[in-house]
Amino acid sequence: MTQRRFHLVLNVNSGTVQALGVTEPDLEAMFKEYGLEVEIDADPDLSLDQRIEKALASDADTVIAAGGDGTVTALATAVIDSDKSLAILPLGTANLLARDLGLPLDLKECVAALAAMEPLSIDVSEVxxxxxxxKAVIGVLPELAAGRERIRGEGWGAKIGYMRYFFRRLSRARRLALEISTGDGQTRIxxxxxxxxxxxxxxxxxxxFxxxxxxxxxxxxxxxxRHLNAGDIFRLAAGMIAGRWRDDEAIDISTARSVSIRSKKPRLQAMIDGEVQSVEVPLNFKIYPRALTVLAPIKAVKEELAEDQAENRSEDLPQAARLPA
Incomplete structure (x- = not known):
């Protein structure tokens, strides 16, 4: 198999990168130890857009996002329409996609595992x-998240002050009236x-979680x-820990291939993959099946292939053979 060529974009401003003291020479040494070819971009003087342009123009077949979920999403957006794959070094706080893919969360272990990873096609969404x-979230949660970001890195006094703000804001939050329309023609208020x-x-x-x-x-x-008070939060948190939250009376869950959300307000605050921003109404959501190629542990890739083969076998059967006994 041809050896992959990697172009790594390091988010030097990531709190986790700074906390761990991760440097360009450290990463070069790790990749060299495992015999991997890499070009590292750790230039803090260039904008992320400029660094993404460099990554796309490189001769690497795989672009590595070394940072948090925001860095991963930004690079994923860029490589979707290219001939490059995306790889992840989880150096953020949540590392949501890395966890979903089953990547090692230890930096050195993840670098060591890169050589054996295989391409996996996953969905991406758009609003x-x-x-x-x-996910994209609107309502009171983005405002609470924005308040949390403002005290990141502050001491215990700020954290205690934020908790007071959190519950006070939650108790005063007004519900939003929204029109939700799905691609199958269903609309509800x-x-x-x-x-x-x-x-x-x-x-x-x-x-x-x-x-x-x-x-x-x-x-x-x-x-x-539909409602979210202090009691709901504690009950939902307990349900998540116990692994039983989808049937909670505060939540309604449905699925669709496209969604449109309308409000009387011209713009709404939204938290999109952890980044809070103002979005124009209506919010139009789409999903693009298997539009992004990421590197994943072989186990995840094998499981996807097995499921595809099972689906294909099912489609080949006569209709009667697919009915439950």
């Missing part, structure tokens, strides 16, 4: 032209505290929170 890999549109579905399971086993179903999952 009003912005690509996302996980909801009054919500928050609504999330996810690329595929989050699974239940003991201690599995926001984890997706399936990344290629071709479906958006819509999570509607």
């Amino acid at each position: 009003n032209g912005t690509i996302f890999l996980h 909801e009054r919500v505290q928050s609504i999330a549109v996810a690329c595929n579905a989050y699974d239940e399971g003991l201690g599995r 926001f984890h997706r086993d399936k990344l290629d179903t071709g479906l958006l999952t819509i999570y509607v929170l």
